[in-house]
Amino acid sequence: MAYENMEASVLPLGEDPPAITSLCFNHNGKILAASATDGMIHMFDMSAGLQITGWPAHDSPVSSVLFGPAETSIFSLGSDGKIFEWSLHNQGQIIWSRDCSRFCNPESFNKHMHEVALDSNGKRLLASSGLVRAPIYQVQGHERGLRTLPHTAPITSVDWHPTRPIYVTGSEDHSVRVTSIL
Numbered sequence: 702m703a704y705e706n707m708e709a710s711v712l713p714l715g716e717d718p719p720a721i722t723s724l725c726f727n728h729n730g731k732i733l734a735a736s737a738t739d740g741m742i743h744m745f746d747m748s749a750g751l752q753i754t755g756w757p758a759h760d761s762p763v764s765s766v767l768f769g770p771a772e773t774s775i776f777s778l779g780s781d782g783k784i785f786e787w788s789l790h791n792q793g794q795i796i797w798s799r800d801c802s803r804f805c806n807p808e809s810f811n812k813h814m815h816e817v818a819l820d821s822n823g824k825r826l827l828a829s830s831g832l833v834r835a836p837i838y839q840v841q842g843h844e845r846g847l848r849t850l851p852h853t854a855p856i857t858s859v860d861w862h863p864t865r866p867i868y869v870t871g872s873e874d875h876s877v878r879v880t881s882i883l
Contacts, residue, residue, distance in 0.1 A: 722738060722763055741755050758785060805829070817829075823841065827849070827868055828859065831855045833851045
């Protein structure tokens with residue numbers, strides 16, 4: 702491998718920084734969100750290489766962080782099983798929340814970090830699960846949430862297709878399931 706064309710820099714996290722648990726760029730790569738074991742979400746301006754803001758998001762480590770579809774919000778999943786959508790215009794304001802501790806219990810965090818994925822319309826949020834099914838939450842609208850088809854072991858990874866109503870789930874049962882919502 703050729704490494705001579707690489708350039709690296711370290712973003713500042715202050716004295717005695719926490720472990721980083723999840724990273725996510727915004728749509729154009731100018732802003733980076735980083736979540737950490739101290740429950741904080743840190744936001745960085747990538748052109749300046751500096752932290753521009755940060756706030757305490759959870760009372761427990763943050764497992765996953767994800768920009769919302771309009772780039773005006775950010776989603777976080779804490780190891781306490783709480784999911785929050787945070788306003789990026791009014792820092793610290795929670796726009797939407799759900800408790801998925803039934804699926805993301807503290808014991809399951811001992812094996813792996815959990816993650817969330819948002820569909821291309823920003824209407825459905827899928828979370829990994831310590832159980833054989835994973836929750837699909839309705840972020841917008843008043844439709845009732847769904848659950849994924851079952852695996853035979855906990856669901857460790859999730860994602861949505863970028864343009865179609867298709868999601869994928871990966872599991873400790875050594876399988877990847879591709880599901881279309883009709």
